Amino acid sequence: MTDMIAGEAALAALLTDLYGLKGRLVPLPGEHDLNFRVEAEDGRRYLLKLHAAGDEESLAMQVAVLEHLHRAAPELLVSRQIPARGGALLTPVSFRGERQARLLTWIEGDVWAGSRARSRDSVTTLGALLGRLDRALADFFHPGARRVYGWDIARADHLRRHVDLVEGAEKQAAVIAILDRFRSVVKPALDACPRQVIHNDANDYNTVLDAAGRVSGLLDFGDMVETARIIEVAVAAAYALIGSDDPVGVIADLAAAYHAVNPLTEAEASLVFDLVRLRYAVSILMATKQIREQPDNRYLLVSQEDVWRELKRLEAENAAFARMRIRDACGFAAVASARRIARWLEANAQGFAAPIRVEGREPVVTRLDLSAESPEADRLGTLDAAAFDRFVTERLQSAGADLAIGAYGEERVVPGMGSGDAERPLHHRTIHLGIDLYAAAGTPVRAVLAGSVAFLNDDAVENGFGPTVLLRHETGEGDVFFTLYGHLSRASLSGLKPGQHVGAGEVIGRLGALSENGGWAPHLHIQLVTDHLGLEGRMVGNGSRAAWQIWQQVSPDPSVLLGLPVAASRIPPMSSEFLVRERQRRIGRSLSIAYNPRPLKIVAAEGCHLIDEEGVRWLDMVNNVCHVGHCHPRVVAAARQQMGVLNTNSRYLHDTLVEYARRLTALFPEPLSVCFFVNSGSEANDLAIRLARAHTGHHDLITVDHAYHGHLTSLIDVSPYKFNGRGGEGRPAHVRVAEMPDLYRGRFRYGDPAAGEKYAEDVRRQVAALAAEGRAPALFFSEGILGTGGQLPLPAGYLRAAYAHVRAAGGLCLADEVQVGFGRVGSHMWAFETQGVVPDIVTMGKPIGNGHPMAAVITTPEIAASFANGMEYFNTFGGNPVSASIGLAVLDVIRDERLQHHCLRIGDRLMAGARALADRHSVIGDVRGHGLFIGIEMVHDRQTLAPAADAVDFLLVEMKEKHHILLSSEGPLHNVLKIKPPAPFGEADCDRFLDALDEVLTRFSRGERA
Incomplete structure (x- = not known):
């Protein structure tokens, strides 16, 4: 006890003397x-380390790397070193032997191994941290x-000599197989992958959550x-x-998170699964080596229980598919050749033969819906094999068809019909x-x-196909x-043998009976x-929804092989998480x-x-947009x-087309009577600029601050909301x-009867500024x-005064009705x-087609005539018969359902309710609109008028x-809470x-936050 107290006192004195x-x-x-x-x-809390004498170079490296990270990436979640009073980061001390003292900042949290909060976030944040760490270490030597x-583990071959000492034949065989693959493939x-200094030990005791x-x-x-990064x-x-x-999902998530901040090469992503298995094999071999050196330390074997259990789980995975999952998670093609094969098939489809031929004519084909969404799904799930056979026969006869089609991508209700086998489920939910x-x-x-015969298989229980043939082809x-x-x-298999050449159209077998x-x-x-996938003739015929994007590359849509007169594929429903990921990969990320x-x-x-x-x-x-209501029956x-x-x-x-133009222009005051039909509000506003410039001979434009008029380049130019926002160029x-x-928070406010004319004065000033430069507005x-x-x-009188200022300078005035x-x-x-x-030009879009992509520009005959200057105007889709029919239906519904009065x-x-x-809720500052x-x-x-954006954020989440x-x-x-529902x-x-708004604002006022 006296020694312990003396030791504590000496340690406390050391801490005070060195670090104060x-x-x-x-x-x-x-x-x-x-x-x-x-x-x-x-x-405050710190970590005091008293390093034992030994590998001085390794200790110097640890000190150097933290100093490097402090300079190169100060935001990284690693400890910082606290120098002693003399400035040294390492100080020789004598405490239970000769040691080197080092003080580090403390990292709050629980180590991974002891934390109950582990989740997918743990995996992804670890991957991201290691990605940032290695990015910062790229130039560290x-x-x-x-x-x-x-x-x-890049030196794993050096441990091969310990394989014979691994206990257990199964474990030893697994380690040998991993080492053999490492030597030949991995x-x-x-050796060709990027190399650098890495941490190399982000284990569950070195990671804090x-x-x-x-x-x-x-x-x-x-x-x-x-080593290899x-x-x-x-x-x-x-x-x-x-x-x-x-x-495998954990490996994929961690690799993807790393890749997102420190991009991996395709080769690196392809190696991860093998390297995880190799780490386990090395761990087994290192423990075996240590047991050999310390035969009495049985704890070393106990600590290997997790290693062998997890390695067995990975060995049970299909390794090829696991590699594909990791590649896919990192944004690489799951199957590198899949796109090239698909292009080759599309280019050569004209030479393909029909697998089932009807002599002398095209086959009559009917669709057989076996999907979970089928109206007969419940019935299908109860049929046995014989009853299902009768079901198919009836469908063929009632349709007068030669073939019934079961689709690719169908989430199946009845993919596993058995012949009276009570042990086999009658329906699964897998994707065909x-x-x-x-x-x-x-x-x-x-x-x-x-092609040539690659594999034959007759294991009906294994894959549910019965006798199966795989032919090999090469692009x-x-x-x-x-x-x-x-x-x-x-009998089909008896006439074939592996390697046998088969010509296009050659008979390779016959359809089997139920038995x-x-x-x-x-x-x-x-x-x-x-x-x-290494399955050869046992290749599966159904995939999972969770990994559909991979199965699509392993087994692409075979419709290209068949040239059928009916659609033979479906799009299976995917999770929201998957759809977000694929949007980010396949669609520009600027689309929110x-x-x-x-x-x-x-x-x-x-x-x-x-x-x-x-x-x-x-x-x-x-x-x-869906102005008369989503999917209005008359519009549809x-x-x-x-x-x-x-x-x-x-x-x-x-x-x-002509009737629609007549009906639409009849809704406008004279002289607005000429239509141009386009496909979107952006196109309409772009065309309006061209009309104005053709008519006036001027080039310059005037817009209202914070306005947005469309996504085309010409319209970003007149949209301060965009050009003054993030990514804008001014x-x-x-x-x-x-x-x-703005009558609520602008210079002139509610109650000022002249506010409209006062705000319009700034339009006059913009016109005058142009005139001072010898220019005029178009x-x-x-x-x-x-x-x-x-x-x-708008304040009363604003447009009247603004239009007068612009027109006095020879310009035209546009009313953008795309939203309103x-x-x-x-x-x-x-x-x-x-x-x-009455404006000179009116543009409209969004509600005009109730969701159908159409828009229009309405102007005067005089302006339209100026535009007819010899350059033809043509829009491929603007004013097509379908769009015109939809436009007429929208006008009919607005009229017949009295929607204007209803609005x-x-x-x-x-x-009135919001006011x-x-x-009761002072956070509501203004209620306005028409x-x-x-x-x-x-x-x-x-x-x-301090803005309460946090209140709006809370409302949006809670109302949803x-x-x-x-x-x-x-x-x-x-x-501003924006309200513009279907009419x-x-x-x-x-x-x-209103009731929901009252409830949410009440909670907001009590201090609740999203």
Whole structure:
């Protein structure tokens, strides 16, 4: 006891003498070093390490690397070294022997091994941390890192001599196989991969997690080595996957997170799975070596239980598919040759033969829906094999068809029919990898394209195919692929042997009967195979939804082989997480996703509601595109009817186009009477600029601040919302920006009867500024209600005065009705009419086609004539018969359902209700709008108008999550609740919204936050 107290006192004195610290020291585990947590008097915590004498070069490396990281990447979650009073980072001390003292900052959290908060976030944050770490270490060099080190798995071959001492035949065989593959396949590829210094030991005791399960720090740089970079990922994954439900998924997630911040090469991603297995093999061999050196230390064998258990789990995985999953997670093609094979097949399809031929004519084909969405899914799931055979026969007879088709990509209800085998399930939910062609037993089956017999299989229980043939083919570029023919007769295999050449159209077998084809109604299952995954003739015919993007590359759609007259493939439903990932890979990331990080997967819509994949109905209060309601039956019927008759361009005469132009222009005041039809509001506004420049001979444009008029280059130029925002390049020289007329927080406010004319003065100033440079405006852009400006109605008289200033300088005036037109404002058909003006050009889009991509420009005959200057104007799709029919149907519904009046009545009800709520909720600063185009501005203080963007953020989340109401925000300060639902939005919808708004604002006022 006296020795212990003396030791503690000496240690405390050492801490004070070296670092000027006083506090409590708590001993921590350590194999060679003495480690102590220092709980200083000022509340801070540190790690005191007293390094044992030994490998001085390794210790110097650890000191050097932390100093390098402190300079190169100070944000990294690693300890920082605290110098002693004299400035040294290492100080010789005498405490239980000669040692080197080092003080480090403490990393808060629990080590991975002891944390209950482990999750997928733990894996991904570890991968990201290691990616950033290795990026920072890319230019770090130290002699200590160039050691020959037993735990550098790139040197695994050096441990082969210990294999004979591994206990257990199964374990020994697994280690030998891993080492053999390492020598023949992995090491040659690894030697070509990037090399650098890595941490090399991100194990579950060196990784610290916070309370949320995210990585908060990385400890112990004592295993650092200069080696192949990808080993960093493999070592970390070997520990991270312990005890997980999906070990390959953990490896893939960690590798993908690393790759996102420190891109891997394709070769590196392909090696990760093998290197994780190699790490386990090295661990087994190192323990075997240590047991040989320390035969009494049985603990070394106990510590290997996790290693052998996890290695056995990985050995049970299909290694080829595991590598594909990791490649895919990192953004590489799961099957490198898949795209090349697909292109070759498309280019050569004209030479393919029909696998089942009807002599003298094209076959009559009918679709057999075996999907989970089939109207007969419940019935199909109860049929036995014989009853299913009768079902297929009836379908063929009733359709007068030669073949019935079971589709590729179908999520199957009945893929596993057995012949009275009670042990086999009658229905599974897996995705079909081939196309089924149902016909009579004994029907000849022909090779679609020339090849050679690769594999034969007659294990009906194993793969459910019955007798199966895989033919081998090779593209002109040398890529090998296979065609699989399943459910053949047993006799079919007797006439074939591996290596045998088969010509296109040559008979390779016949359809098997129920008793021999795996228990199915007679049919051919034909499947493309780019990689047989080492399964050879036992290749599977169904894949999982979770890995569909990989199965699509392993077995692409075989429709290209068949040239069928009906669609023979489906798009299986995927998870939201998968869809987000694929959007980011396949679609430009600048295309945003609503309601991230919990986006909605919408599969249907009706009226004012969107419907998600679970059948939940979401009240849509932001969709002014589906103006007359989602999927309005009259609009759908008009589109379907015209699509089935004719769709062509507007160069041909067509009654509907002219009638639509007549009906549309009749809704405008004179002299607006000439139409140009385009496909989007952006196209409409771009064409309007061309019209104005042709008519005026001027080039310059005037726009209102914070406006948005479209995504084309010409329209980004007149959209301060874009050119002054993130990624914008500022105002172009040919554009002038007028002050935004905001009656709530602008210079001139509610109650000023001359506010409109005062704000219009800034338009006059922009015109004068152009004149001072010898220029004049071609066009003045303005909406009737400012959308991105914050749902701002214009002050009375604003457009009248602004138009007068522009026209006095020879310019034209445009009313952008893309968002607010077609009766939405309630009092009028067009928002510009609320200002008592007639513009020179009107543009419209969004609601014009109720979701169909169409738009229009309306102008005067005089301006249209100026544009007819010899250069033909033509738009391939603008004004096509289908669009015109849809446009007419929308006008009919607006008229017949009295939607303009409805917007006025419901909009007034909603605004009155919101203003009443403002009496109870001071965060509501302003309620404004016309009809069903409404803004509710949130403020923290009605005197200072401090914007309450946090209140809007809270509202958007809570209205969605708690009330299933979809809203959005707007305005320069992001503090305006934007309301613009489909026009049929009714009284019950309005009251539901107001009640929900009251409830959420009440919780916000109590201090709740999202």
